[in-house]
Amino acid sequence: MIDNRDNELENSNHDSSNHDDYEDICYICRRPESKVGKMIKIPNNICICSDCMQKTFDTINTNGTPYADLLNFNPSMMNFSNLQNEIPKSQKLKKKKPVEKEKEAPILDVKSIPSPHMIKAQLDDFVVGQEHAKKVISVAVYNHYKRIAAGSMDDIEIEKSNMLMIGPTGSGKTFLVKTLAKLLNVPLAITDATSLTEAGYIGDDVESVLSKLLAAADNDVERAEHGIIFIDEIDKIAKKKSTTNRDVSGESVQQGMLKLLEGSEVEVPVGATNKNAMVPLTTINTKNILFICGGAFPDLDKIIKSRLNKQSSIGFGADLKDKYDDDINILQKVTVEDLREFGMIPEFIGRLPIIYTLEGLTKDMLVKVLKEPKNAILKQYQKLLALDEVDLRFDDGALEEIAERALKKKTGARALRAIIEEFMLDIMYEIPKDENIGRVTITKDYIEHKGVPVIEMRGSIANQPILEDKNKL
Incomplete structure (x- = not known):
């Protein structure tokens, strides 16, 4: 019980410190405290600036309400259940730092x-x-x-x-x-x-x-x-x-x-x-x-x-x-x-x-866009298939064919994903069916719809030496 009370006290202190970082905003005119001065606080965490409070009293007084009744006015007796309890955080302003702190520590x-x-x-x-x-x-x-x-x-x-x-x-x-x-x-x-x-x-x-x-x-x-x-x-x-x-x-x-x-x-x-x-x-x-x-x-x-x-x-x-x-x-x-x-x-x-x-993208630049950046499109697909323990590779001829097709669309690098999505659909659908597939190599013939991708099983690639070829993905 002591630990729970300590946690509740710590959370309440944390919430109050976060609340102190933001300015109070008038419930009626929505102006922050830095513009209207100190706020008048009434129950249910509602703040009203002095201008709006004065206008409210003037309105009540002109409508015939006796001034003596205003002196006996008790805000706690009013029902604020229909009012907004708290202004959303997205509409709260952070307080400005004091001038002395700004001089000591530059932004x-x-x-x-x-x-x-x-x-x-x-x-x-x-x-x-x-x-x-x-x-x-x-x-x-x-x-x-x-x-x-x-x-x-x-x-x-x-x-x-x-x-x-x-x-x-x-x-x-x-x-x-x-x-x-x-x-x-x-x-x-x-x-x-x-x-x-x-x-x-x-x-x-x-x-x-x-x-x-x-x-x-x-x-x-x-x-x-x-x-x-x-x-x-x-x-x-x-x-x-x-x-x-x-x-x-x-x-x-x-x-x-x-x-x-x-x-x-x-x-x-x-x-x-x-x-x-x-x-x-x-x-x-x-x-x-x-x-x-x-x-x-x-x-x-x-x-x-x-x-x-x-x-x-x-x-x-x-x-x-x-x-x-x-x-x-x-x-x-x-x-x-x-x-x-x-x-x-x-x-x-x-x-x-x-x-x-900016320069217009050439064929060589599109090939580099496919494979060189940290978040290149081909690397994204390689990571997707790596989750299925499948090694995805692309021939140089396949990359050049993709770049040539993208140039014909005349939409820059945006055309690359549309082309890759088209021929990768069947591969992403068929590979999870067979757990024995270990490597898939995309060729130029497959992109031109003249052949199929080269598929190698796990047993056939287990004894192959691992070569680091930077020209192939």
């Missing part, structure tokens, strides 16, 4: 920030190719957190450098940022620009991207103000070229994001993506938040080709109009003028000073 230490070559080396384990993109994003993230850690040490104030990432579909834009989020211990929010509209219209407001970052930081405003936001499908908010109505999901969204990218104090709903009367609001300063925008920008290659073909002419040594038709890296020749013609307003592009492109 970020320059020495703890990994250098660019270390960030790129970790990205190399997961992302194949894209050397230029990995170098740019490593340097940008390193400089961003050095800028935050340095603060305002002298009169020179370092501006932040937001990024615009352009690349064909399936080239690894989203995967690159997701991998970066795993490597860095910072809050990161990945959102989609397709659902954003101008404030007041159906859809998510621009501030909703900050709400997702605040949720990723466990409602800690200080951590959220040093996070990273990746806005995917940024090309979907391009200015519509032929429309007579108000462009609420295109140019208006770009205009609404201008202050967000540059740095300003924004009121953000806590625990929700849109503002309403029942959601608490907090203020986030976007000055130290790094924004990374990415998009495939379809038909941007046609704009680039038309600009480059203006110099084409007839005669010996002249540039032909079909010179750039087969160039898979045509996006690397993009300029700011091309993006303006695509539909991005100049003010928006000006707040994204770092513009870089």
Whole structure:
């Protein structure tokens, strides 16, 4: 009995310490304690700010209730069973640290920030190719957190450098940022620009991207103000070229994001993506938040080709109009003028000073994507069959055939899984039937539907020497 009481006391102390980390929120106006001052607490863990309490008394007094009855008012006699007992944790705000503690212990230490070559080396384990993109994003993230850690040490104030990432579909834009989020211990929010509209219209407001970052930081405003936001499908908010109505999901969204990218104090709903009367609001300063925008920008290659073909002419040594038709890296020749013609307003592009492109995947790169990364697709299937004690291997010819088929689909690395799922279905279905199967080798003939995979039984491979062949999986 003594042990149980000690455990209950310890748990209650733990719960109270966790509760002390969060601010009290007014039950009526949903404003936190940091904005309205000290709260008035009534039974059932309900907090009311002094403004709302005064308004309540004024309303009761104007309705004819004698003031003497208010003096005899006892909150414990009221029935609060229908009221909310506790605000959800997703809508609670963490208390800010005292100023003295912030001076003693800085939020970020320059020495703890990994250098660019270390960030790129970790990205190399997961992302194949894209050397230029990995170098740019490593340097940008390193400089961003050095800028935050340095603060305002002298009169020179370092501006932040937001990024615009352009690349064909399936080239690894989203995967690159997701991998970066795993490597860095910072809050990161990945959102989609397709659902954003101008404030007041159906859809998510621009501030909703900050709400997702605040949720990723466990409602800690200080951590959220040093996070990273990746806005995917940024090309979907391009200015519509032929429309007579108000462009609420295109140019208006770009205009609404201008202050967000540059740095300003924004009121953000806590625990929700849109503002309403029942959601608490907090203020986030976007000055130290790094924004990374990415998009495939379809038909941007046609704009680039038309600009480059203006110099084409007839005669010996002249540039032909079909010179750039087969160039898979045509996006690397993009300029700011091309993006303006695509539909991005100049003010928006000006707040994204770092513009870089990702390479289109070639056949050799697709083969490397299949087998080299730590979480490669083939390694995932090998692990699945290893649970059945079966060794799965692929011939070099099979890998090249898979890469060639993926190139024809023109969807980048996303096509690889669709192709592998197709020919691995029968193998994953038949192998568990026979426990004597020890090894399965996928050949080019099997992928071309001209043969069957090579199956070896356990007894035939038991006496074979184990060879380490790095070229075969």
